[in-house]
Amino acid sequence: MSDLQFDARLRSTGRIAADIDVLSGPRYTSADHAIRRYAYVPEYGATLDFLATEFRALGFTVEHDPVGTFVARNRQSGTPVFGIGSHCDSNRNGGAYDGTLGVVTALEICRMNREQGLDHPLQVIAFLEEEGSGFGQMLLGSRIMAGLISDDELAQIRAIDDERTFFEHARDAGYAPEDWRASGRFLDDLVGWIEIHIEQGRVLHDADEPIGLVTAIAGYEHGDVTIEGRADHAGATPMRMRVDAALVAAETTVELERLAIAAGRGTVGTVGELTLEPGWINVVPGGARMSLDVRGTDDEAVAVVMRDIVAFAERSALGRGGQAVYRRRVHVPATPMDTSILDALHAAAERCGEPFRAMPSGAAHDTMCVAAHRPTGMVFVPCDEGISHSPLERAHPSDAALAAEITLDAIGALIGRA
Ligand code: HGY
Numbered sequence: 001m002s003d004l005q006f007d008a009r010l011r012s013t014g015r016i017a018a019d020i021d022v023l024s025g026p027r028y029t030s031a032d033h034a035i036r037r038y039a040y041v042p043e044y045g046a047t048l049d050f051l052a053t054e055f056r057a058l059g060f061t062v063e064h065d066p067v068g069t070f071v072a073r074n075r076q077s078g079t080p081v082f083g084i085g086s087h088c089d090s091n092r093n094g095g096a097y098d099g100t101l102g103v104v105t106a107l108e109i110c111r112m113n114r115e116q117g118l119d120h121p122l123q124v125i126a127f128l129e130e131e132g133s134g135f136g137q138m139l140l141g142s143r144i145m146a147g148l149i150s151d152d153e154l155a156q157i158r159a160i161d162d163e164r165t166f167f168e169h170a171r172d173a174g175y176a177p178e179d180w181r182a183s184g185r186f187l188d189d190l191v192g193w194i195e196i197h198i199e200q201g202r203v204l205h206d207a208d209e210p211i212g213l214v215t216a217i218a219g220y221e222h223g224d225v226t227i228e229g230r231a232d233h234a235g236a237t238p239m240r241m242r243v244d245a246a247l248v249a250a251e252t253t254v255e256l257e258r259l260a261i262a263a264g265r266g267t268v269g270t271v272g273e274l275t276l277e278p279g280w281i282n283v284v285p286g287g288a289r290m291s292l293d294v295r296g297t298d299d300e301a302v303a304v305v306m307r308d309i310v311a312f313a314e315r316s317a318l319g320r321g322g323q324a325v326y327r328r329r330v331h332v333p334a335t336p337m338d339t340s341i342l343d344a345l346h347a348a349a350e351r352c353g354e355p356f357r358a359m360p361s362g363a364a365h366d367t368m369c370v371a372a373h374r375p376t377g378m379v380f381v382p383c384d385e386g387i388s389h390s391p392l393e394r395a396h397p398s399d400a401a402l403a404a405e406i407t408l409d410a411i412g413a414l415i416g417r418a
């Protein structure tokens, strides 16, 4: 690596680190122990304002789609551009790097694009509600932009905090959610899309490699099982006379582990949310709600596990004199990355001379929705011990600077061919 390249990488590392630092500050998170920001809360608005200032300083125009997804571009609408970006909302127990590192690295790519006199046509997107921390629906902004949602589904989406509708919150924030279908125009000019993101697993960490080129993104199904039992006195009700909703939830949780392991092929299942009603120490739970998160790169295996765990919950509840009802939130199929983009990233990574590997993504990403319309790719950088969705999440801006170089190099090759 020449001195010039070394200095450039150092400069990019410093700017990425500085942007992460700013967006980890108290103005940009509502939690003092984690990063917590999501659609329409002040901390998320401040994040978009920070990005708008930075992109405008580079001569980009900035606009939002009808629900608040952020879009910055260095060309007029109607001109072919290459798409980069990610999301800058966070999990409610979020770290500083999930999503945000991809957006500030896209910003850095735009700085490099100008400093190196390349002037490639670029469009940066920071998707709304990738995590679903505000409304319980992951990839909401990208599903809207890609048209992978219906009016009926949107009408049923309510805020976790106050049960008001997604549309009410979007309108209060100054958007026009009824025009949500117009969001698709922001994908029309894209000739391709690359998202940089932390791996959120530990493959790169364990291999001590700074770059992963994503081959496919695991599909996922999210849903909720509502269990109806009977609330009873915890002391006066004999064990055999109970309709204990908590026991149905507990049996179902253990069964989900068994089914996911038995399915193999990297299939995973998680019960991340569990609420009991009425939720008092001396009352046998009469109700329960548990979330189901089943994922894998093999759609058939995911469908079988989901089918079997719902049937198990229904049987378990009936066997105790109660009932269980499943309601799906969303299903996004496993998504292969585009081979021409993967090849361009592979050639660029080779030219960079640093270790890298091709690998699947266990985590879901907005790229899955963009892929429904345009050729897409993803570049992973490691996070320490694979920890993510936790304030302990740590990644390295020097790895992101390397990912920026590889991505910019690949974009040059790809638009040269467009
Ligand atoms: O859960 C996910 O896959 C993503 O990080 N929201």
Ligand code: MN
Binding pocket: 087, 098, 099, 130, 197, 365
């Ligand atoms: Mn993410």
Ligand code: MN
Binding pocket: 091, 098, 131, 389
């Ligand atoms: Mn996440």
